[in-house]
Amino acid sequence: EADIYQTPRYLVIGTGKKITLECSQTMGHDKMYWYQQDPGMELHLIHYSYGVNSTEKGDLSSESTVSRIRTEHFPLTLESARPSHTSQYLCASTGDNYGYTFGSGTRLTVV
Amino acid sequence: EDKVVQSPLSLVVHEGDTVTLNCSYEVTNFRSLLWYKQEKKAPTFLFMLTSSGIEKKSGRLSSILDKKELFSILNITATQTGDSAIYLCAVGSGAGSYQLTFGKGTKLSVIP
Numbered sequence: 001e002a003d004i005y006q007t008p009r010y011l012v013i014g015t016g017k018k019i020t021l022e023c024s025q026t027m028g029h030d031k032m033y034w035y036q037q038d039p040g041m042e043l044h045l046i047h048y049s050y051g052v053n054s055t056e057k058g059d060l061s062s063e064s065t066v067s068r069i070r071t072e073h074f075p076l077t078l079e080s081a082r083p084s085h086t087s088q089y090l091c092a093s094t095g096d097n098y099g100y101t102f103g104s105g106t107r108l109t110v111v
Numbered sequence: 112e113d114k115v116v117q118s119p120l121s122l123v124v125h126e127g128d129t130v131t132l133n134c135s136y137e138v139t140n141f142r143s144l145l146w147y148k149q150e151k152k153a154p155t156f157l158f159m160l161t162s163s164g165i166e167k168k169s170g171r172l173s174s175i176l177d178k179k180e181l182f183s184i185l186n187i188t189a190t191q192t193g194d195s196a197i198y199l200c201a202v203g204s205g206a207g208s209y210q211l212t213f214g215k216g217t218k219l220s221v222i223p
Contacts, residue, residue, distance in 0.1 A: 031209060043154075043199070043213040058210075090153055092211075099145065100201075100211060102153040 003027075006091050006103035013081055013110055021076045021106045023091030032074040033100070035090040036060060043090065049074055081110040113138040117200050117214035124221055128190050132217045134200030135182040143203040144176055144183050145211065150196045157185070157198075190221045 004025040013019055025032065030051045035043040035058075045058030049068040063085070064078050074093075078085055091103040114137045124130055136144065143161045147154035158167045160176035160183060167174050171190075176183045187194055197218050201211040 033210070035213075042215045043201075045210060045212075048210065094209065099143075099156055099159045101156065102147075105153045 004091060004093055004101050004103040006089075006106050008106060009104060010107050011109070013108070015080075015082055015110055017081050019078050019081055019108070021089055021091075021108070023074045023076070023103055024072050025074075025093045025101070025103075026072065027093060027095060027101065028071065029093035029095045029101075030071065031094045032068070033092045033094075034058075034064075034066060034074070034076050035092065036062065037088045037090060037105075039088075047076065081108075083110045086110050113202065113204055113212040115200055115202050115212050115214035117198075117217050119217060120215060121218045122220070124190055124219070126190060126192060126221055126223050128221075129186065129188045130190060130219065132185040132187075132198050132200075132219070133182065134184070134214055136200075136202045136212075137181065138202050138204040138212060140204045141178070141202065142205065142209060145201045145203065146174055146183070146185050147199040147201065148196045149199055149216065154199055187219075190219075192221050192223060195219055195221045 007022045032049045034047040037043045044060035046062040047066040049055045090105045092100045094100045116135050118133045145159045146157040158174045163178040171188045174185045197216040199216045200214045
């Protein structure tokens with residue numbers, strides 16, 4: 001079944017650690033996105049990609065980086081995690097019909 | 112700057128009530144308007160609207176778009192406790208690109 005997968009679902013990590021949040025989709029979508037959502041707040045776009053080797057920063061400034069080496073894979077990396085990075089990170093993808101499909105999210109806590 | 116405004120931000124109703132959630136927007140290069148339901152995890156897709164005046168229905172939920180007045184409504188009839196969630200409105204825009212701008216959401220609580 002075509003879907004979008006995020007791992008891990010929950011992560012608690014110490015300050016200064018490097019982390020990579022994984023996102024993979026099996027739908028062959030060209031467009032992929034990372035959103036950050038704090039509790040009770042709206043989703044903010046932090047990164048997006050329209051295809052392999054194409055990545056752009058979104059509206060919300062983020063210290064994270066992304067890569068798109070394969071169509072199906074769009075990982076997000078924090079080189080040095082800080083408590084201010086504590087949030088939920090949602091990955092999404094869309095094809096030509098423009099309906100976003102979201103992954104289950106990664107809830108990150110930096111202590 | 113693209114903007115999506117939802118109202119009300121919070122709503123408490125009794126089971127069986129009918130609710131209407133509102134979404135207004137200001138975007139350049141409008142492509143689509145989407146409604147999502149978010150419970151404890153990721154948003155789940157409800158509707159995508161691209162044309163004015165055409166109602167989309169799924170069970171007790173329905174939605175319609177007015178591109179002239181730049182708003183959409185989401186109706187839920189005969190509400191159930193399982194409808195309790197945050198309902199997100201998002202507008203897709205961009206010429207040659209495509210991004211969603213989300214509203215803050217409406218938190219709906221349905222009490223027995």
